[in-house]
Amino acid sequence: MGAPMKKSVFMVVATLTAFTFVSHASIIGGARAAQLTNNCDPSDHIDRSTVVTATNKFWAKGYSHLHDLTKGCDNYWHAHGMKHGNKVNIVLSPHGKVMTEGD
Helix, strand or coil, X not given: CXXXXXXXXXXXXXHHHHHHHXXXXXXXXXXXXXXXXXXXXXXXXXXXXXXXXXXXXXHHCCCEEEEEEEECCCCCEEEEEEXXXXXXXXXXXXXXXXXXXXX
């Protein structure tokens, strides 16, 4: 492969890499915007608890097949899952207490 051909291949690869990075950054930026958009009041204090933390707490209490995890403006995590073969709605309080919905 001659020098002009190597330069052309390099330019194509560089262009595709830059395009991929920009597209990926746009997707990530969109996801961040979606996470930051909520119906909370400006006075609500949203803590830094994460879906990973909530999932680990639910698993530690014996819940499995977790899905639809959501965090409320009150910092309570809500989820659907299974325990002992039964479908359950569960909640994790900001203080770390796991309970079934309605307790």
